[in-house]
Amino acid sequence: MSQPIRLHILITTLPGRGQEQVDAFERLAPLVRAEDGCLQYDLHRVVGDPDRFVLVERWASRAALAAHDVTAHMVAADAANRAFRAGPAQVVELGAEPVA
Template sequence: MIKVVAKGTYLDGKAEEAIELYKELVFETRKEDGCISYSLFRDVKNSSVLTMIEEWESQEALDAHMKTEHFTRIVPIISKLRINSELNIYELVM
C-alpha cells in the first residue's frame, strides 16, 4: 500500500479556485483502479493550506494515476495557484 501526502500553500484568494479544480480531479480519481482513498483537506488554522491525502493499492496504480488525462490537465493549473508545495510518498511498513 502507498500513501501520498501532497500539501500546498496557495496564493491569497486562490485556495477557493484550487478547490473548484480539485472537485473534478477527486471525482475522476476515485473511479480509478487501485485508488483506495483520495481526499482534499484544508488546514484549520491557515485556510491557504490544502492537503491531498491519497491511498493507493500499489506504486503502479499511483504511476498510472499520474498519467491520466484529468491529472495531467488539472494539476498544472493548480500548481500555478500555489506559493509552494510538498509531496511525500510513503510505503506501508507495518
C-alpha cells in the first residue's frame, strides 16, 4: 500500500497581485478537491506578506498526484498563473512521518 504524499508549495506573486492568486485558487480548489485521491488542498497566506502563500496538498498516492498534474484544469491554471506569479512555485515534499 502506498503512503500518502504530502506537499507544501511555496508561491510568491508579483508585488500587489496576491489577490489574483486567491481568486484563481477559489476557482480551482473545488475541481481539485473533487479529484480521486485528493485528501487536502488548502491555500494559506504568509502572515505579514500579502503576496506569499503556502499551498498544502495531500494525495492518497503518487499515482493520484501524477494524474492531478495532467488534468485539463491544472494545465490551464499553470498557464494562467504565469500572469501574476513572480516565478515558479517551489514544491517541498514532506516525509511520511515526523522526525521527532
